[in-house]
Each structure stands twice: as C-alpha cells, then as structure tokens.
Amino acid sequence: MNRSTITKLNRQVTRQFPEMKGVEPKVQPGPQTRDGCQRYTLTYKGKAELPGGRKISRIVRVVSDENGHILRISTSK
Numbered sequence: 001m002n003r004s005t006i007t008k009l010n011r012q013v014t015r016q017f018p019e020m021k022g023v024e025p026k027v028q029p030g031p032q033t034r035d036g037c038q039r040y041t042l043t044y045k046g047k048a049e050l051p052g053g054r055k056i057s058r059i060v061r062v063v064s065d066e067n068g069h070i071l072r073i074s075t076s077k
Contacts, residue, residue, distance in 0.1 A: 001027055001040050005068040009042060012070060017060055019048040030063070038066040 006027065014021045025042035032038050044060040056077075063072040 001029075001064075001066060005064075005066070006042070008068045009062060009064055009070065013042075013044060013060060013062060013073075016073070017044075017046075017058070017075065019058060020044045020046045020060055025062070033065075039071070040064050040066065 006025065010020075010025070013025075023044045023046045025044045028041045028043070030039035030041050040063070042062040042064060044062070046058055046060075047055045048058045049055055059076040061072075061074045062070055064070050
C-alpha cells in the first residue's frame with residue numbers, strides 16, 4: 001500500500017475517531033479478492049480521554065482495498 005493511500009485513510013479515521021490523530025497504523029496485507037484486488041488491515045492504537053480526566057486505550061481496525069476504499073471499521077471500547 002502506498003503512502004498517499006495511507007494518508008487518505010488516516011484522514012478518514014481521524015474524522016471519525018479524533019483521538020487517533022497522529023497515530024501511525026500498522027499495515028498488514030490480507031487476502032486477495034476474487035477480482036484480484038488486494039485487501040489490507042490497518043490497526044491504530046491510541047488513548048481516548050474520558051470525563052473526569054481518565055484515559056482508556058482504544059484500538060481501531062480498518063479493512064481497506066488497495067485503492068483506499070474502507071470496507072469495514074471496528075473499534076474496541
């Protein structure tokens with residue numbers, strides 16, 4: 001996956017999860033689909049601030065194709 005695609009995905013994830021701003025994802029290639037398109041899993045690990053000053057660690061996983069289209073997003077609580 002090229003750098004510009006990762007930057008595009010970072011912007012989309014940051015819009016939905018502002019606490020992931022500045023977090024570099026771990027990129028792992030996944031299986032190819034029947035039409036030959038490569039899938040990738042990007043894993044973001046960060047900390048979210050809760051009311052009262054407490055913090056919680058959060059993991060966001062994004063499944064994307066090689067063109068930067070998000071297929072699935074999941075997050076931990």
